[in-house]
Amino acid sequence: MSRPETPPITHIATHTDDAIYVRDASLVDELIGKVSFTDMIVFHLMGRMPTRAESRILDAVLVTLMEHGFTPSVIATRMIALSSPEALQAAVAGGLLCVGSQFVGSMEAAAGLIDEVLAHPDGPEAGARIVAQRHRTGRLTLPGFGHHLHRPDDPRSPRLFAIAEEAGVPGRHIAALRTLSKAIDEVYGRHITINATGAIAALLGEIGMPAEIMRGMAVISRCAGLVGHIREEQQHPTARKLWDTVEHTVEYAGSKGTRG
Amino acid sequence: MSRPETPPITHIATHTDDAIYVRDASLVDELIGKVSFTDMIVFHLMGRMPTRAESRILDAVLVTLMEHGFTPSVIATRMIALSSPEALQAAVAGGLLCVGSQFVGSMEAAAGLIDEVLAHPDGPEAGARIVAQRHRTGRLTLPGFGHHLHRPDDPRSPRLFAIAEEAGVPGRHIAALRTLSKAIDEVYGRHITINATGAIAALLGEIGMPAEIMRGMAVISRCAGLVGHIREEQQHPTARKLWDTVEHTVEYAGSKGTRG
């Protein structure tokens, strides 16, 4: 490993003794007190301030993903908070490790399908049909579709579409997702709901966010939700009882130590 | 471990087939598209919507802590992003583990000092003097004071005070911190700046946030900053060069394997 010849370069931030600059804006003079946290997320990530419409859409996305009850991420966070109450950041970090391929983190895969539908040379209808058939034939998971709880429809998705349309967006990604949804219902012969992560993949596509960073929005939003659960754990603890419940639910398959 | 007799109880959320409720508000009908992410953080955590002043103050706090260059949290995040680009959430989680006692997570300790100053039976001046002298005598770290980069003053603190005062807050915590600052300068015989985490401890105190959850605000804010650094790492990678630089900087104290 030879010493690098050119230095690593960042476009994000620098500082002097008496100033901090984020993407060339003075943190103290131009950002603190002048922009919302949501706007700052866009500015930091994409290097430009969002339009009012984009800002509304991102707020809606971040509000949507914060909370959905005692999900795996909340359970993990509460177990860590019980074990290491002195390390709040660890409890959040452990819960965020659940934002993976299976649940909230699935939006980038959904965005990939939307992009595929949009890019098909014979138009979105043809693209949607091909995507639907490939998933049906291969019995593949359909990212952005279906929900184990919300049936027949995830109530968050139509609301998210309505907000985006009200705010005013080009609408291409949302249209492509709807086209895909129609093709899926036809090919599968039954209705499968567009779930919240599917709708969010379309909304974030509308504001120009690249698919490979979309999961980051789920991480930021869920991070805030997990802090709320830690606060509740501080005031009204549940983790010990959850642990006890799990202990009494799991059965041991061996022959030893049979309880009661 | 006996099976728990009463069930664990949550005040945060529940759901039905077609609705999600967060603190009894319908996520879909009353929250998504109607409140900002910042407002939702307060509502989720504290069970009430913030006033306009509180909302402005929390935005300022969250914007302040998002970014400060290649801090330990950013370095950790970029190392993980280099090693596991497929697990964005892990890179964020690893960086958040740096929000501990030494840097951004120090605000709860600062809030503790402010509370001690406020609670002193002989008034804040007496309390401030005692806190300052105890730290001076015991050569203790002064949470909320001093900064290794920003000298003589951290530029973020006066700006944060100005925003809070402009927004309109009771002002007790800010006043107590200023009293403490004066006592510290006198007892130490030199000026030690109120740093950003100190100022933030006061501001969050003003909006009624309990000290033991304040670190959560640093975690949420830094979470967003780390997502921005991962995005840069995807587009303009630096981690490999940083690793090479570290490799060439560290010297081995043993006798073997001396490199050129």
Add this chain to the structure above:
Amino acid sequence: MSRPETPPITHIATHTDDAIYVRDASLVDELIGKVSFTDMIVFHLMGRMPTRAESRILDAVLVTLMEHGFTPSVIATRMIALSSPEALQAAVAGGLLCVGSQFVGSMEAAAGLIDEVLAHPDGPEAGARIVAQRHRTGRLTLPGFGHHLHRPDDPRSPRLFAIAEEAGVPGRHIAALRTLSKAIDEVYGRHITINATGAIAALLGEIGMPAEIMRGMAVISRCAGLVGHIREEQQHPTARKLWDTVEHTVEYAGSKGTRG
């Protein structure tokens, strides 16, 4: 922050094009295939190979802490494995975040009490009595004592003492812990068991391991246990059912969304 004037120095490892040295031993020629993993842990950490007795004791410690059923660490790990099966390392990491102050990580606090007993100028009996009384009076947690499951006695502790004595150790730390145990039973007026982390704190003290790194042994041991649980989750999944059970156990305190 000025550029450091002297380089950071490591005593652990270096490498050349064709060799890796760990504490001046050639990894390839002197370590791989010649020492056990347990011996390598001591060599890497303490810079010397363990005696046969020390090696036996550390093996016993690492075997002891690997497994204790569906603890918070196992629950956290399985939740993450369910959510991100593609990131095995994240599931382990999340579970390890549970090795904190409350459970397996408590051995350093126990070691602190043993050291205090040993250091008392009037001898261990006097030291033990003072420690016991301070904890009784202040209603403080007694690290290394008591167990929520194993009553009246944690079966692991006498076994660990027997192994250490059989292997041959100075015995000072074990004797001090027993003295402390006697004092505690007297002061509290009832028998409180020495638990496994208490016994381990004494054993690790016997082999010269500093208190501030003892938690690391719990981390290594539990790490291996968590890998076993992930393997079971791959073959015989439980996490989804555990999640469902938690969902049905937690009750919502609000008025909305009451489920049947």
Add this chain to the structure above:
Amino acid sequence: MSRPETPPITHIATHTDDAIYVRDASLVDELIGKVSFTDMIVFHLMGRMPTRAESRILDAVLVTLMEHGFTPSVIATRMIALSSPEALQAAVAGGLLCVGSQFVGSMEAAAGLIDEVLAHPDGPEAGARIVAQRHRTGRLTLPGFGHHLHRPDDPRSPRLFAIAEEAGVPGRHIAALRTLSKAIDEVYGRHITINATGAIAALLGEIGMPAEIMRGMAVISRCAGLVGHIREEQQHPTARKLWDTVEHTVEYAGSKGTRG
């Protein structure tokens, strides 16, 4: 989500008031003090005690992966240890998040190639040639081959093969990897070393470990190495200097805040 109808089942462990059983063996009477940590890892994971040969091989694997200098995992761990010295487990966890697809965690992908070579209907030579050509044509990463430091050969691999052969193993996986190596050198027209993770994939295959859990061995081994680095950080800190070095190495691409 309906309540699960059958309980979740574990084959790993159970406990009573006075005993703990791991895979039906009494932890206290049959395992602690009687088996090494390495043997316990196999027993816990695979449900059977290893043979002497398997035990030696796993020791060699675990010793091999513990240490390789200031890798990304070590850098991440030291950054977290600097920031949260009170949470040793978090520093380890953060470093382990680096055991991903790019470095030490790549052994499962290497095992996949070995399995493909072994399974080819026309024999391993044919399988090896196809694998080599597919990677060459697609310019794909070759898991288990190449090393950025060790050229022309990774010294760990021949040593690992020698230990396995000396210990006595069937040898099919090692033979397949050598066949693949030969095919790669021919197809690429130059020698590409079998690296340590490649060799380890073959060795773990020889002892019957499934590919999907192999990364777990890297995690356990590296976990121990990271504990050693935290201990050094406690005694001879480097992290602050590494941070300073990084700060002075990264250049800001914007126009503001240029530092002299």
